[in-house]
Each structure stands twice: as C-alpha cells, then as structure tokens.
Amino acid sequence: MKFLLFAFLALATLTNCAVKNRTFSATEVAILPKPMSMDVNEASFALQEGQAIFSNLDEQQSAAKDLQNYIGTKTKFNFDVSNDKQAAIVFEKKEGLDAEAYELSVTPKKIIISASSKAGYFYGVQTLKQLLSIEISKDTQKTSYLIPSVNIQDNPRFTWRAFMLDESRYFHGEAFVKQMLDQMALLKMNTLHWHLIDDAGWRIEIKKYPLLTKVGAFRSDSEIGTWKSGKTSGKPHGGFYTQEQIKDIVAYATARNINIVPEFEIPGHSSAAIAAYTWLGTAGVAIDVPVKFGRLYDNYDVTKPEVITFIKDVLSEIFELFPSEVIHIGGDEVGYEVWENSKSVQKYMKEHNINTPADLQIDFTNKISNYIESNGRRMMGWNEILGKNIHSDFAEKKADKEAETELAKNVIVHFWKGDIKLLTDAAKKGYGIVNSLHDRTYLDYSHESISLEKAYNFNPIPKDLEQQYHKNIYGLGCQMWSEWTPTNKDVERQVFPRIAAYAEVGWTASENKNYDSFKIALKKMQDHWDTLGINSFKDAK
Structure with missing residues (x-):
C-alpha cells in the first residue's frame, strides 16, 4: 500500500x-x-x-x-x-x-x-x-x-510612434478613443495625434468661446460615398468633448505612456470656427458648418489683431488641458484666393513688405510658434508651413508662389506630401521631422493601395539622407482621416491590422525586421482583437 x-x-x-x-x-x-x-x-x-x-x-x-x-x-x-x-x-x-x-x-x-x-x-x-x-x-x-x-x-528605434485620429469629420466618442489608446499601448505606440478641429466640426470645449461647440460642433448633413458624390446621409451629425472629458482621456493616455498631441488647424480648414464667429474669417460672409468634405477656402484673417487674440485664447485653454510639449497647428491646404481678393489683407501685406500669401502664412505661423514657445511648448505643423508649393495637382493652388520667408527653426515639420527632397532638405537644416508620407501611412486609403506589407516596409528615414541627419527624423505617424468612415466599425476596418505594421516600423530596428515573423506575431494579435470585437480587416496581405 x-x-x-x-x-x-x-x-x-x-x-x-x-x-x-x-x-x-x-x-x-x-x-x-x-x-x-x-x-x-x-x-x-x-x-x-x-x-x-x-x-x-x-x-x-x-x-x-x-x-x-x-x-x-x-x-x-x-x-x-x-x-x-x-x-x-x-x-x-x-x-x-x-x-x-x-x-x-x-x-x-x-x-x-x-x-x-x-x-x-x-x-x-x-x-x-x-x-x-x-x-x-x-x-x-x-x-x-x-x-x-x-x-x-x-529599445525603440524612434521616439515618435504615432496614430492620428480625425474626429472633426466624424465624432467617435470617449469609449472608442480609450479603446484605441489600449491597443496603442499594447503595441508600444507613444503618441496620439488628435485631430479635433477642422472644417467639418469643432470637437473641443473652449470656455471663452462657447459658440465653437454650440454651433461649430454640429452640421445638418454629411456628404457620403466619395469626394463630390452629390450624395448625403440625410442625417445631422455632431458632438464634442467637454474639458472634463478631455482631462479624463489625457489621464487615461498618460497612464499608458501615451502623449496626446492636439491639433488646432490654422489658418485654413477653419469653416467650423467661422460658422460660429463670422468675424474670424476673411470673406466676412456668414456660413454654416459645411456638409461637404474637402478643401474650403475661407481662412482665418490673420491680419486682424482680434483673430490673433482668438487664436492665442484657444491655445491658452489647450495648454491647460494637454500637458504635451508639442502642439500641432495644421497649416495644410490653405487656399490663398480669399487673401488675394481681400483689400484689407493686401493692404496689410504691402505695409509689412510681405510679398506672397505663402509668406503671409509663414509670417503668421512664426508668430504663433513664438507664442507657443513662450508658454514652454513647441509647435508642429504639416509640411506646407515650410512655404513650398506641394500642390501642383490642385487646380486652385498649382500657380501659388512659394515663400521666401524662413520658418522658425524650432518647429517640428510633419511631412505628408511632396518630393522627398523637401524632407531631406528640412532635416539638413535642422528641423525635427515626423514622416507621414500619405501614400505610405494614410489609413483611410484602401487596403489595396496600402497593403499590410507595404505599410510594414515603410522606412521613415529616406535612403539618400546622410547618417548625420538621421537624428532629426523623430519617427512616423499613421493617419486615420475619417471623411468616409462614419462608424467606429468603419474606422476599425481601416486601422486594424495595419496599425501593428506601423508600430513595428516605429519600434524595431530595420535590420531586425522580418515580414514573415511579423505575420506570425500578428496572428496572436488578431486573435486578441477578435476577443474584443474589433472589426479588423482579415484579408490583409
């Protein structure tokens, strides 16, 4: 026994x-x-x-x-x-x-x-x-x-590993933002670039200017399908975050080692603000928050002292809400026609020896950069702020003259479009660069145009950039523009699984990367997303 x-x-x-x-x-x-x-x-x-x-x-x-x-x-x-x-x-x-x-x-x-x-x-x-x-x-x-x-x-390859969520076009809500923060954290991404302000909606409470959300956060309808489709949803859309909600989301992100970089679009993409306060615009015409998406060409009148005061007031409230060292000011796709047709703007330019609208934009941008720096922060903007014309494909901008004024040196340039030489030249001049080249990183693009493998093979450092300037490439961002993704499930289908590829681009040294190994690791991550009910695209190649 x-x-x-x-x-x-x-x-x-x-x-x-x-x-x-x-x-x-x-x-x-x-x-x-x-x-x-x-x-x-x-x-x-x-x-x-x-x-x-x-x-x-x-x-x-x-x-x-x-x-x-x-x-x-x-x-x-x-x-x-x-x-x-x-x-x-x-x-x-x-x-x-x-x-x-x-x-x-x-x-x-x-x-x-x-x-x-x-x-x-x-x-x-x-x-x-x-x-x-x-x-x-x-x-x-x-x-x-x-x-x-x-x-x-x-140890990560890059210090800037970002995902951008556009909530101006469609408001996605606090629960969805927190879900994205959770998945970013697991993938060791450290920056949420939060696009809260654009033509289609103003999504952040600014206490000094209540009409920004009372009026600017809501539109009567939404264009659907694709650009200039002529079709609309027939439904109003709107929403915004209170300052208390912003603080809660920022704290949630901080606990996950994620810095939230807010984007306040200036001087273009400003229709929601102008719908709330007509005097902000150059044309002086009352408008509604646009139903159509795209490039709309009334801008902030940056020659008016009261407009500069407004911008500084908004930034001051943003500083209180976001501890981020970096504040994104957009600066992309600014239509110059409204400035060219304004007698008061032309008078201001002549009096201040400003030769072109592009120079006016940089003059304004540098002033805002100085204000941001005086508050202990650093400005970031899309690469149009360098003053180069990157829009030869836009009929209304292809004839724009380039600026002679130099952009302030401490600005971070967010490269998204144009000849790669513009990026390398900026890096050689000492600018910090985040590389988000649109045809390699835009998540609103189809899975056919940017496949999983194409996303994985993106290298934020151009091959012709000398080693001594590599330190000026801070990293990359992948952008989820939301014109054609009205629901959270629509967004998920565009983001997942490609966000994992961009996470590895940002973290893993290029010599250690291997796409076949990545696909093996991704299978486990896909299983995890499935348990959460995330609508990940399953036919990624």
Missing part, C-alpha cells in the same frame, strides 16, 4: 514538473513589435494564485498596477503588489538604460523587469502580457499558466 501511495505521489510530482517546465518554441514566443534582442531558453515560469509583484519606486507603480489588473482580469488570480523582494515578479531599477528601454528576464524561478524610467517598466509589462497570453488564449480556467523562459533587451 505504501508503495502504491509513493508511486502515485511520484507520478503526480513528475506530471506537475512536466507542466511547469515546458519549453516554448521561438514561433510561439513571437512578440509584436519585435524586440531588439530576444533569447528563448529552456523551461518556463508557472504563474499561480498567491504569488506577488514587488515594486518599491513611484515610477514602477503604474506598470505594476497595470500588470496586476491584467493578471486579475485574465486569470482571476489575486496578485498583490508588495514590498517583498522575494516576490515572483520583480521590478528592478537599472541605471543607464534609455528612457523607453527595458530588459525582461523570465526563468523558472522568477520574472525580473528592469528599466530606468516609468516608460521602460510599462513596455516591459506589455511584452510580458504577450508572453502570458500564449497560455491564457487556450484556457482561462487553469490553476497555473506557463510563461516562456526568455531574456529580452529592448
């Missing part, structure tokens, strides 16, 4: 050891975005009820809480954050690592996440989540979950 009992216990022990020491294949351990360096080792760590997380520094607490919540939600285990250094999962300070870098060591006995800052700890946790999801995706009722034994050293 004793022999049988001993044999049973021995078998149980062997079975338990076998479960706790499975070795995972490299394919199973695919992480997205791909780490700088990863070794997959023998055996595994068993995550179980009753274990704990050790963190003793303030900069570790956000990541520790995120991991605790994830484990509790996914496994139903009660995992405490404790001061016991013998805990199963340990956050460890490691001086000398870059701000977003981390190291992750998983052995059968312990998990150690090492970093030098809040961001690094957070990204270590995002990688650990993906490792844990291998087992959780198969069974959420187990008493033990295995995590592969790995050694990972990781």
Whole structure:
C-alpha cells in the first residue's frame, strides 16, 4: 500500500514538473513589435494564485498596477503588489538604460523587469502580457499558466510612434478613443495625434468661446460615398468633448505612456470656427458648418489683431488641458484666393513688405510658434508651413508662389506630401521631422493601395539622407482621416491590422525586421482583437 501511495505521489510530482517546465518554441514566443534582442531558453515560469509583484519606486507603480489588473482580469488570480523582494515578479531599477528601454528576464524561478524610467517598466509589462497570453488564449480556467523562459533587451528605434485620429469629420466618442489608446499601448505606440478641429466640426470645449461647440460642433448633413458624390446621409451629425472629458482621456493616455498631441488647424480648414464667429474669417460672409468634405477656402484673417487674440485664447485653454510639449497647428491646404481678393489683407501685406500669401502664412505661423514657445511648448505643423508649393495637382493652388520667408527653426515639420527632397532638405537644416508620407501611412486609403506589407516596409528615414541627419527624423505617424468612415466599425476596418505594421516600423530596428515573423506575431494579435470585437480587416496581405 505504501508503495502504491509513493508511486502515485511520484507520478503526480513528475506530471506537475512536466507542466511547469515546458519549453516554448521561438514561433510561439513571437512578440509584436519585435524586440531588439530576444533569447528563448529552456523551461518556463508557472504563474499561480498567491504569488506577488514587488515594486518599491513611484515610477514602477503604474506598470505594476497595470500588470496586476491584467493578471486579475485574465486569470482571476489575486496578485498583490508588495514590498517583498522575494516576490515572483520583480521590478528592478537599472541605471543607464534609455528612457523607453527595458530588459525582461523570465526563468523558472522568477520574472525580473528592469528599466530606468516609468516608460521602460510599462513596455516591459506589455511584452510580458504577450508572453502570458500564449497560455491564457487556450484556457482561462487553469490553476497555473506557463510563461516562456526568455531574456529580452529592448529599445525603440524612434521616439515618435504615432496614430492620428480625425474626429472633426466624424465624432467617435470617449469609449472608442480609450479603446484605441489600449491597443496603442499594447503595441508600444507613444503618441496620439488628435485631430479635433477642422472644417467639418469643432470637437473641443473652449470656455471663452462657447459658440465653437454650440454651433461649430454640429452640421445638418454629411456628404457620403466619395469626394463630390452629390450624395448625403440625410442625417445631422455632431458632438464634442467637454474639458472634463478631455482631462479624463489625457489621464487615461498618460497612464499608458501615451502623449496626446492636439491639433488646432490654422489658418485654413477653419469653416467650423467661422460658422460660429463670422468675424474670424476673411470673406466676412456668414456660413454654416459645411456638409461637404474637402478643401474650403475661407481662412482665418490673420491680419486682424482680434483673430490673433482668438487664436492665442484657444491655445491658452489647450495648454491647460494637454500637458504635451508639442502642439500641432495644421497649416495644410490653405487656399490663398480669399487673401488675394481681400483689400484689407493686401493692404496689410504691402505695409509689412510681405510679398506672397505663402509668406503671409509663414509670417503668421512664426508668430504663433513664438507664442507657443513662450508658454514652454513647441509647435508642429504639416509640411506646407515650410512655404513650398506641394500642390501642383490642385487646380486652385498649382500657380501659388512659394515663400521666401524662413520658418522658425524650432518647429517640428510633419511631412505628408511632396518630393522627398523637401524632407531631406528640412532635416539638413535642422528641423525635427515626423514622416507621414500619405501614400505610405494614410489609413483611410484602401487596403489595396496600402497593403499590410507595404505599410510594414515603410522606412521613415529616406535612403539618400546622410547618417548625420538621421537624428532629426523623430519617427512616423499613421493617419486615420475619417471623411468616409462614419462608424467606429468603419474606422476599425481601416486601422486594424495595419496599425501593428506601423508600430513595428516605429519600434524595431530595420535590420531586425522580418515580414514573415511579423505575420506570425500578428496572428496572436488578431486573435486578441477578435476577443474584443474589433472589426479588423482579415484579408490583409
């Protein structure tokens, strides 16, 4: 009888050891975005009820809480954050690592996440989540979950890894924005470029100018189908974020190591504001918020002192809501005809020795840049703010003269269109650059025109740019313009899975990238999106 009992216990022990020491294949351990360096080792760590997380520094607490919540939600285990250094999962300070870098060591006995800052700890946790999801995706009722034994050293290629959401054309709402922030965080993207103001709607409460949302946030109808289709939805559309909602979303993003860069479009794409306050415009004509999308050509009259005061007032409230160092001012697709036809604007230009509308735009832009800098921030704008004519394909702009005035030096140039030489020249002059070339990064483009593989192969650094200027390329943004995506599900279908490709472009060194490996890691991410009900495009190639 004793022999049988001993044999049973021995078998149980062997079975338990076998479960706790499975070795995972490299394919199973695919992480997205791909780490700088990863070794997959023998055996595994068993995550179980009753274990704990050790963190003793303030900069570790956000990541520790995120991991605790994830484990509790996914496994139903009660995992405490404790001061016991013998805990199963340990956050460890490691001086000398870059701000977003981390190291992750998983052995059968312990998990150690090492970093030098809040961001690094957070990204270590995002990688650990993906490792844990291998087992959780198969069974959420187990008493033990295995995590592969790995050694990972990781650090991003670029400091600017952005997703842009256009909410002027269609208002998508707080829950959707938070969903996007969650998925960005898992993909280690660190910037939400929030396009809240354009012709089609003003989406942010400005207390000093209440008509911006009372009038400017609502339109009577919406063009549908495509440009100049002649068709409309027959339904009014509108919505905006209160300042309290903005603060809540900013805090939500900050907890996920995401900086929100607001965009306040000036001096063009200003119809919603002019619909609210006619005196802001150059034409002096009362208008409604436009039903049609596209390029509309009344602009802010930047020669009026009261308009400059308005812009500074709006910026002052934006400064209070967004801690971002960078403030985006748009500056794209400004139609000059209304300025050319204005006697008062022409008089101002003559008096101030301003030769062309392009020079007037840069003169105005530089003044706003100075104001933004005086408030401890930095201005960013689409690459038209350099004064070059990039719109030879637009009938109404192809004859525009280029500016002679130089753009203020501390401005970040957001490159989206034009000869790539414009980007390289700007980088050589010392401008910071974010590369969002439209035919490589615009998520409103079809999956046929920008395939998943084409998105993945985008390199933000032009091949002809000398090494010494590479530091001026801060990274990339992928843009979700929303003219033809009225529902959140429509947006999801355009964004997913291509956002994952852009995440890896931004994070992973080009020599470490491999599209086949990416597709393996993407399969797990697709499964995750499916569990959330995200309408990811499934035929991506």
